[in-house]
Amino acid sequence: MSPTTTTTLAAVFPPDALDRAMAEGLVRAQIHPELPLTIYNYTEKCTYANAWDEVTLACRGLICDAAGTVLARPLVKFFNHGQPGAAVIGLDEPVVVTDKADGSLGIVYVTPDGPAVATRGSFASDQARHATALLRERYPDWTPPEGLTVLVEIIYPGNRIVVDYRGLNDLVLLGAVEIATGRSLPPGAVPGWPGPVVETFAYPTFEQALAAPARPGREGLVVHALATDVRVKIKYAEYVHLHRIVTGLSARGVWAALGEGATVAEIAEPLPDEFHEWVTELATRLTTGLAELEKQVAQAHDEIMEGLPEGWVRKDYAVIAGRHPLRGYLFAHLDGKPYRRQLWEELKPDGDERPHGRTFDDE
Numbered sequence: 001m002s003p004t005t006t007t008t009l010a011a012v013f014p015p016d017a018l019d020r021a022m023a024e025g026l027v028r029a030q031i032h033p034e035l036p037l038t039i040y041n042y043t044e045k046c047t048y049a050n051a052w053d054e055v056t057l058a059c060r061g062l063i064c065d066a067a068g069t070v071l072a073r074p075l076v077k078f079f080n081h082g083q084p085g086a087a088v089i090g091l092d093e094p095v096v097v098t099d100k101a102d103g104s105l106g107i108v109y110v111t112p113d114g115p116a117v118a119t120r121g122s123f124a125s126d127q128a129r130h131a132t133a134l135l136r137e138r139y140p141d142w143t144p145p146e147g148l149t150v151l152v153e154i155i156y157p158g159n160r161i162v163v164d165y166r167g168l169n170d171l172v173l174l175g176a177v178e179i180a181t182g183r184s185l186p187p188g189a190v191p192g193w194p195g196p197v198v199e200t201f202a203y204p205t206f207e208q209a210l211a212a213p214a215r216p217g218r219e220g221l222v223v224h225a226l227a228t229d230v231r232v233k234i235k236y237a238e239y240v241h242l243h244r245i246v247t248g249l250s251a252r253g254v255w256a257a258l259g260e261g262a263t264v265a266e267i268a269e270p271l272p273d274e275f276h277e278w279v280t281e282l283a284t285r286l287t288t289g290l291a292e293l294e295k296q297v298a299q300a301h302d303e304i305m306e307g308l309p310e311g312w313v314r315k316d317y318a319v320i321a322g323r324h325p326l327r328g329y330l331f332a333h334l335d336g337k338p339y340r341r342q343l344w345e346e347l348k349p350d351g352d353e354r355p356h357g358r359t360f361d362d363e
Contacts, residue, residue: 005147007180009068013055021055032123035111036066041121042077048268048276052077052085058182061107061120072109072118072149073179078231081210081223087230089223091207096186099199100220100233101153101172102163106131108150115144117152117171127154131171138170139194148176150190153198162239163219173197184229214238249275251349254282259344286347293343297329304330 009018018040021027026046029038040059046052056077063072079086089095104127106117116123117131131154135142144150152171173193176185187197201221203209209223212234220235257267264283268276304320314334321330332339 005180007070007073009064009070012058012062012070012073012182017055018059021053021059024051026051026056027059028121030122037063037071037109037111037123038065039063039118039121039123044268045265048265048280050084050276061105061118063107063109063118070179072107073177073182074105074107074120074149074151075175075177075184075231076182078233081232081234086232087225087228089206089225089228089230089232091205091210093206093225093227094204095206095209096224096226097201097203097209097212098174098187098222098224099201099218100222100235101155101174101198102161102165102219102239103127103153103155103159103172105174106152106154106171108135108144108152110144114140115142117154119154127159130154130156130159134169135171142192142194145176145190147179148185148190149179150176150193152195163217168196171195184224184231186224209234251282254279255286255344255347255349258283258286259341282349286349289347290340290343293326293329293346294340297326297333297339297343300324300326301330301333 018027022029026043026049027040028043029040031038040062042056042059046056058073058076060077061072061074062070064070104119104125106119106127108115108117110116114136117128117135119125119128119131122128131152134156151174153174155165155172156169157165157167173187173190173195175187175198176189177183178185187193187200201209201212203212206223206225209221212221214220214236216238218236219239220233222231222233224231254267258264264280267283268279300321304317304324307320308316317334318331321327321334324330329339329343332342
């Protein structure tokens, strides 16, 4: 690649910024299993902490070689319309609106053996291996344009999320990014692409995109503001509802995981980042409730002890404690027996409590 078509990590990020993000656990690196390549991806901690900045937003499958030369530069992370962090787009701004495909993001990069596909954080995920094999076997004569990172949606039956693509097994072209500048380009900027291309809709402004009717059986829309080169997603309510059912996310599930010793971060890790706030709020409510119950038991015990006569016996304690709503826990407290698990059972949520009204990012 010539100097005019590529860049380096040092040119993309301020000095030491990437190292700091990695040291803080906000970005992780994965080494290619065979080649001297590294892929950088934001972590679950980053999404959970909402720690978005120029480094974490850009590390969404950024690939470089051992010298720090950037070989693939994906779109920076973008959010759902109305979600914290989402770009602000004027209602009358000119936009390009495309389908929000429901698969896995594929990032095309060049190797000595031909073009390959990585997913957002892995050279060797199941989706990356499937996409690489498909690209090389079905489209052996296609070569990525120099200086561009081609982005595709990896769709095949084994990778179905919610949308039924009726057996489609292919790579759907989404667009491209100029490696040297980071500027994003529509699908038409990738000449000679031999596979399917994401559908584009005739909504010239953001206002019209927001007013567009939902399409049954589809995820939503991606809106690209041309002047500022920013994007937002518009998710359909039906898709959000179905995805919630597919993932099975519920308050009772979070409660059970916490009860088994999982941390909030561990529970949030496999979830789309837009669900993290709901999980955090629920976990805080549950743990605060547990602490409050423990405090009530301890206070009730202390009050009973203060009222007992000198030389009291267990029967004296039982006369008072037996009338208390927390009597079972009071006796356990008196005897020094564990009762936290039983208190946790008191906090078991309704089985129907789910994150209604939430939207999410299924990258």
